Amino acid sequence: xxISEGVLSAPVLVAGAAVAVAGISVGLRRMDTDNIPKVxxxxxxxxxxxxxxxxLGPASVHLILxxxxxxxxxxxxxxxxxxxxxxxxILFQFGGITTLGVNTVVMALPAVICFYLFRVYVRRDNxxxxxxxxxxxxxxxxxxxxxxxAAALISTExxxxxxxxxxxxxxxxxxxxxxxxTLFCLLFLKKVRPELxxxxxxxxxx
Amino acid sequence: MERIRNxxxxxxxxxxxxxxxxxxxxxxxxxxxxxxxxxxxVLTESKFSGGKRLVNSEVRVFNSKGEEILKGRTxxxxxxxxxxxxxxxxxxxxxxxxxxxxxxxxxxxxLRGDVDVMPGSVKPVESSPEGPTLLGREEVKQxxxxxxxxxxxxxxxxxxxxxxxGPSVTEILGGIGYIFGLMGVALYFKSRGKNNG
Numbered sequence: 001x002x003i004s005e006g007v008l009s010a011p012v013l014v015a016g017a018a019v020a021v022a023g024i025s026v027g028l029r030r031m032d033t034d035n036i037p038k039v040x041x042x043x044x045x046x047x048x049x050x051x052x053x054x055x056l057g058p059a060s061v062h063l064i065l066x067x068x069x070x071x072x073x074x075x076x077x078x079x080x081x082x083x084x085x086x087x088x089x090i091l092f093q094f095g096g097i098t099t100l101g102v103n104t105v106v107m108a109l110p111a112v113i114c115f116y117l118f119r120v121y122v123r124r125d126n127x128x129x130x131x132x133x134x135x136x137x138x139x140x141x142x143x144x145x146x147x148x149x150a151a152a153l154i155s156t157e158x159x160x161x162x163x164x165x166x167x168x169x170x171x172x173x174x175x176x177x178x179x180x181x182t183l184f185c186l187l188f189l190k191k192v193r194p195e196l197x198x199x200x201x202x203x204x205x206x
Numbered sequence: 207m208e209r210i211r212n213x214x215x216x217x218x219x220x221x222x223x224x225x226x227x228x229x230x231x232x233x234x235x236x237x238x239x240x241x242x243x244x245x246x247x248v249l250t251e252s253k254f255s256g257g258k259r260l261v262n263s264e265v266r267v268f269n270s271k272g273e274e275i276l277k278g279r280t281x282x283x284x285x286x287x288x289x290x291x292x293x294x295x296x297x298x299x300x301x302x303x304x305x306x307x308x309x310x311x312x313x314x315x316x317l318r319g320d321v322d323v324m325p326g327s328v329k330p331v332e333s334s335p336e337g338p339t340l341l342g343r344e345e346v347k348q349x350x351x352x353x354x355x356x357x358x359x360x361x362x363x364x365x366x367x368x369x370x371x372g373p374s375v376t377e378i379l380g381g382i383g384y385i386f387g388l389m390g391v392a393l394y395f396k397s398r399g400k401n402n403g
Binding site for chain 2: 002003004005006007008031032033036037040043044047048051083084087088091092093094149152153163166
């Protein structure tokens with residue numbers, strides 16, 4: 001999922017960086033004191049998740065955790081994921097410094113989209129709707145990331161559909177795993193710290 | 207702040223650390239290519255840094271002017287080899303698809319080191335100052351080089367494995383420490399702002 005240096009053309013890199021900067025600034029504006037530790041914890045989780053590697057399918061894929069990040073952080077996912085990606089690029093040589101912007105958008109934008117899609121439902125009582133939306137939140141965020149990677153590669157690879165199909169198929173196991181993980185995380189948090197799900201995005205709905 | 211400090215950070219940190227412990231033979235997501243010279247052949251090995259071999263991926267070779275001189279695909283063991291096409295710095299580029307790409311450079315000197323001395327290309331020295339020997343100096347040199355090639359092959363492979371080793375625990379913990387350090391800095395400035403205002 002991390003796009004390496006030297007793969008993308010300059011316009012894609014610049015566009016990615018611009019969207020990333022916009023997202024990060026929205027995120028930073030909404031970050032208040034209470035949110036900072038939460039951002040840091042999820043940033044660390046994201047940082048480590050890429051090391052958990054699922055040896056299924058044709059390619060080498062790893063956990064992303066952007067669904068859970070999105071539902072707990074909203075727009076704050078942008079700064080959170082950006083910090084983790086920067087450290088991964090420097091310490092692990094995952095991705096690259098020039099592709100940092102594109103990679104941030106690839107993983108953080110689906111997080112924000114899933115936040116808006118599912119934030120209402122995951123706060124419901126533990127009914128079918130909660131289970132379904134928690135699972136889809138984890139799975140859909142990975143799926144959207146795959147689509148964004150394919151979109152970023154349009155300029156270099158031959159056809160969008162072929163690449164998209166290839167990436168989505170490679171990440172199918174990850175989607176299922178992330179869906180289940182997101183579901184259990186949210187179940188746990190709901191039982192132990194329900195206010196985590198209430199207080200998101202720098203605005204308290206109460 | 208009170209409710210944040212209380213209960214959830216500590217278990218989460220514990221969870222993070224247990225993840226690190228389980229994965230200390232860390233598996234990662236980065237494509238790598240490693241190349242070395244044996245005789246007149248360049249061998250390359252391509253892997254994901256978790257150790258999974260990259261099958262049927264495109265490998266392209268460029269000369270020092272940046273022109274593509276040959277390309278091919280890795281076999282089902284992630285290997286691709288070719289005869290040395292010309293005496294130049296070789297830039298070997300692996301394109302693993304899905305945005306993964308890796309490079310390996312082989313300097314001209316490394317190519318020459320193995321190829322320059324071909325059997326019969328240099329006249330054998332008549333006699334060495336140490337006294338009469340049955341073999342000429344060049345012949346001995348050739349034999350030694352052949353045997354070194356064979357002996358060093360496993361070492362070249364070991365080096366390739368080391369190149370592809372995933373992130374170490376130190377780096378992982380360092381990264382997590384960095385993130386929490388940043389959190390501390392952010393909290394410090396936020397709390398100062400609050401006290402002043």
